[in-house]
Amino acid sequence: MKFRIAQFIATGIYSGYLPFMPGTFGTLVAIPLTIALSLLAVPYRLVIVLALIVIGLWSIHVMLEREKEVEDPGYIVIDEIAGYSLGLIFFAQLDWVLLGFGFLLFRFFDIVKPPPVRQLDQMGGSYGVMLDDLMAGIYTLIVLAGIQFFFPEVFLAMRRFV
Secondary structure: OHHHHHHHHHOOOOHHHOOOOHHHHHHHHHHHHHHHHHOOOHHHHHHHHHHHHHHHHHHHHHHHHHOOOOOOOOOOOHHHHHHHHHHOOOOOOOOHHHHHHHHHHHHHHHHHOOOOHHHHHOOOHHHHHHHHHHHHHHHHHHHHHHHHHHOHHHHHHHHHOO
């Protein structure tokens, strides 16, 4: 029973088992959660994302215990869900432009793995699986906040086309 619960969580309601691009589909699973979080006050969002991270670490640990030969199985996507949610945690007015641009940025940082994302990924274990995606989420947050603060016209222009 413990494994089944961990599997459900770690695979992002089984989206990680899709045959191609599991990380991308896992990130897509995060979009409804992120929209729901945006309806709450920031302190509640922080608590929920922190709980997601803690529960995610537990589920990753349970999955890795069973898959000892694989350090970061592609089907574990709770890290993408937590990282994407973290990347948009402080934005109260989410729309499809912000969600989509955040999605593209997060996937970019998660795939390219600029420092220290790569170093965190190489830690191994449940922390290594989770922390690189949290750092990708932090990079996403920094870039989105920077664009919104310094170049708000970018998002305004993008919204005209949506």
